Amino acid sequence: MHISARFDAGNIEVVDATDPSDVKLRIRDDVGGEHKQWFCFRASGIGEVPCTFHITNAGTCSYPVAWKGYHVAASVDRQTWFRVPTSYEGGTLTFRHTPAADTVWYAYFAPYSQERHHDLVAGCVDAGARHEVLGQTLDGADLDLLTLGEGPVPVWIIARQHPGETMAEWWMEGLLERLLDADDALARALLSKATFYLVPNMNPDGSARGHLRTNAVGANLNREWHAPTMERAPEVKLVRDRMDATGVKLCLDIHGDEELPYVFISGPEGVPSWNEAREAVRLRFEQVYEQVDPDFQRVHGYGRSEPGTANMTMCSNQVAERYDALALTLEMPFKDNANAPDEAHGWSPERSRLLGAAVLLPIATVLAEL
Numbered sequence: 001m002h003i004s005a006r007f008d009a010g011n012i013e014v015v016d017a018t019d020p021s022d023v024k025l026r027i028r029d030d031v032g033g034e035h036k037q038w039f040c041f042r043a044s045g046i047g048e049v050p051c052t053f054h055i056t057n058a059g060t061c062s063y064p065v066a067w068k069g070y071h072v073a074a075s076v077d078r079q080t081w082f083r084v085p086t087s088y089e090g091g092t093l094t095f096r097h098t099p100a101a102d103t104v105w106y107a108y109f110a111p112y113s114q115e116r117h118h119d120l121v122a123g124c125v126d127a128g129a130r131h132e133v134l135g136q137t138l139d140g141a142d143l144d145l146l147t148l149g150e151g152p153v154p155v156w157i158i159a160r161q162h163p164g165e166t167m168a169e170w171w172m173e174g175l176l177e178r179l180l181d182a183d184d185a186l187a188r189a190l191l192s193k194a195t196f197y198l199v200p201n202m203n204p205d206g207s208a209r210g211h212l213r214t215n216a217v218g219a220n221l222n223r224e225w226h227a228p229t230m231e232r233a234p235e236v237k238l239v240r241d242r243m244d245a246t247g248v249k250l251c252l253d254i255h256g257d258e259e260l261p262y263v264f265i266s267g268p269e270g271v272p273s274w275n276e277a278r279e280a281v282r283l284r285f286e287q288v289y290e291q292v293d294p295d296f297q298r299v300h301g302y303g304r305s306e307p308g309t310a311n312m313t314m315c316s317n318q319v320a321e322r323y324d325a326l327a328l329t330l331e332m333p334f335k336d337n338a339n340a341p342d343e344a345h346g347w348s349p350e351r352s353r354l355l356g357a358a359v360l361l362p363i364a365t366v367l368a369e370l
């Protein structure tokens with residue numbers, strides 16, 4: 001057997017792969033040493049071989065409790081990602097697989113590659129989106145902004161501050177495809193009322209490096225919104241400066257949650273300016289989202305912040321207060337939607353894309369009230 005992670009978003013360390021029935025692996029730390037959980041590797045020479053993989057440092061990952069009920073994403077053709085059941089015991093995550101094919105890819109969730117990101121940007125430009133490079137990251141990657149529409153209401157949507165949460169960019173792909181569909185009357189109506197500023201990948205460095213949560217110098221971008229600097233979090237500084245120029249009325253920050261098997265919104269109700277009017281608009285947004293895509297639900301989530309206790313280093317809180325905006329964090333599961341489980345695929349790129357496309361109606365519903 002040969003195991004490799006030396007590619008875009010690769011992350012695994014081989015401890016011992018001499019016996020396919022007892023392969024020992026470790027997940028590499030994000031830069032900074034504080035986080036790890038994303039993994040992505042290729043195993044070759046395993047056709048018809050009963051393999052047992054052990055990730056021996058699963059218990060020291062960022063969210064060890066998240067391994068309970070988790071199934072590994074696997075693919076032969078790198079298009080369809082199916083799930084392989086796991087067990088978690090004594091700090092080790094174990095999964096057994098006897099693939100028909102010689103070579104299989106395994107990952108924490110279906111990867112969203114740099115090449116696919118560039119295909120997405122190119123396809124959007126080709127379909128009429130405006131493209132702007134906001135600046136460079138610390139590894140020298142471009143931070144891409146796509147702008148759509150001509151309307152007076154500034155809507156910002158950003159994804160993948162946490163680079164291992166690839167479902168966020170799958171979601172963004174579904175949204176962009178629908179917004180750019182000239183035959184979609186709701187999209188056309190929205191683009192006449194709002195201008196959409198979209199950052200499909202806030203953290204290209206962490207994505208390429210195979211990180212779960214941080215950028216090239218170990219910064220968790222969703223804890224940098226209060227006072228971002230070009231030295232530590234240029235991704236946030238560049239976006240926030242651009243937001244200062246455009247203003248913001250609605251902001252969606254798209255994430256994945258390791259532990260909860262549900263899609264939900266976490267709101268900025270702990271910010272000083274939160275009031276009943278904002279609460280009503282948020283509720284309307286959520287109710288319409290739930291109706292238009294029942295994978296979204298309002299029962300399970302993080303619980304609400306007490307008034308005045310918001311962490312202002314986080315995007316949704318900082319943006320809500322700084323621009324008097326409705327700013328929401330959307331979370332999708334790494335595992336599955338427990339209300340409508342898909343045994344074969346778990347939560348998937350396909351469902352993420354559909355959820356992204358479905359956000360048009362909730363946005364259209366609240367736009368006039370922002």
Ligand SMILES: [Zn+2]
Binds near residue numbers: 162165255256
């Ligand atoms: Zn996140």
